[in-house]
Amino acid sequence: MGTNAVVIGGGIGGLATAIGLRRIGWRTTVLERAHVLDDAGAGISLAANGIHALDALGVGEVVREAARHQYTGGTRTPDGRWLARMDGVALERELGTSIVGIPRATLHRLLRAALPEESLRAGAEATSLDRSDPERVRVVCGDTVLDADLVVAADGVGSRMRTLLFPDHPGPAYSGSTVLRAITEHPVDLRTDFELTWGRGAEFGHLAFADGRAEWHAVLNAPAGVRHPDPLAEVRWRFAGWHHPIPALLAATRPEAVLHHDVNELATPLPRYAVGRVALLGDAAHAMMPNLGQGACQALEDAVTLTAALTAEPTVASALSRYDAERRPRSQAIARAARQAGRLGQQLDHPFAVAVRNAAIRMTPSRVTVRAILRHAAWTPPRLG
Incomplete structure (x- = not known):
């Protein structure tokens, strides 16, 4: 097989794939449509499967060093009562690594640092594919045409390549939830590493970082496209009276730092993740709701699995067939589980249903909760050659 690849999309999945391909000797070009790599975004929590994928790519340790390990926290009600506590030590013992929290911007920079500078082309938007030659794909990018033995479409939930x-x-469907989020301007006094608080049709969570700052997110049931003149004021109003440290997190946030996005997902699963010499990866293949914290982890699994398939199979076609067979069942099952978690968690609005859910969570033994997390986070990466 040839060894020249074009990766469309310079997010977590695309960068991880480029790292993997270069580790096995492929010449790889990453096309990122953004002209300036300003690393916009808030924070991210990586479960054990995501960390193990980064280990397989050779960048796990540098990510651990920049992240905060999550051992304490859990789920609460708006008045501060605990529904469930997180046992980070037990999870680390079972999975071999802890959950970590890290700013997305930091993770992006670390992944880019593992690639030669010339391999990433900013302001380069792939607009079409020419697949008429079975031996290669031509990627049209403005006035430039790139020939590739393999194209990886990692261009996000609104993927143009998926549409082609x-x-x-x-395509993507609105989930019924919208999310506002930000990173605090300065450190906040937090007693836990990670928390979620569930109200009626609303969730507030925080994720602590190694430098003492934190990411917070507020998820609400709302019609698609609703925006507010002052998003931070809206969050303060919506979560007024909720427990500490929510007021402190909002007080430490600059209004202009708040991001607001509707949550879209691929509610209709794709029939396959590969067409000819083109592989779909990450949100382009299986955009899911964030309720299990598995979106980025699944993209990282994709990157490692695709890389391993290319070392194990004799042709690109057989490698992509293997990649599809290994990744589609797992990632689509996790997407279904994330949708269900959202319906029983943040999206639940009826007072009686909320009360029943809360009672059920309180009565669930911690070992059962750990087993539920293991179903998604327990994953052993394949060997890269």
Whole structure:
């Protein structure tokens, strides 16, 4: 097989794939449509499967060093009562590594640092694919045409490449939830590493970072497209009276730092993750709701699995067939589980249903909760050659 690849999309999944491909000797170019790599975004929590994938790519340790390990926290009600506590030590014992929290911008920079500077082209938007030659794909990018033995479409939930490959697919659907989030301007006195608080049709969570700052997110049931003149004021109003440290987190936030995005997902699963010499990866393949914290972890699993398949199989075609067979069942099952978690968690609005859910969570033994997390986070990466 050839060894020249084009990766479309310079996010977590695309960068991880480029790292993996270069580790096995492929020449790889990453096309990122953003002209300036300003690393916009808030924070991210990486479960054990994501960390193990980074280990396989050779960047796990540097990410651990920059992250805060999550051992304490859990789920609460708006008045501060605990529904469930997180046993980070037990999870680390079972999985071999802890959950970590890190700013997305930091993770992006660390992944880019593992690649030669010339391999990433900013302000380069892939607009079409020419797949008429079975031996290669031509990627049209402005006035430039790149020939590739393999194209990896990692261009996000609104993937243009997915639309080109599956023109009859309905594309992403609005989940019914919208999220506002930010990173605090300065450190905040936090007693836990990670928390979620569930109200009626609303969730507030925080994720502590190694430098003492924190990411917070507020998820609300809302119609698609609703925006507020002052998002921070809206969050303060919506979560007024909720327990500490929510007021402190909001007080430590600059209004202009708040991001607001609707949560979209691929509610209709793709029939396959590969077409010819093009592989779909990450949100382009299986955009899911964030309720299990598995979106980025699944993209990292994709990157490692695709890289391993290319070392194990004799042709690109057989490698992509293997990648599809290994990744589609697992990632789509986790997407379904994330949707269900959202419906029973943040999106639940009826007072009686909320009360029943809360009672059920309180009565669930911690070992059962740990087993539930293991179903998604327990993953052993394949060997890269």
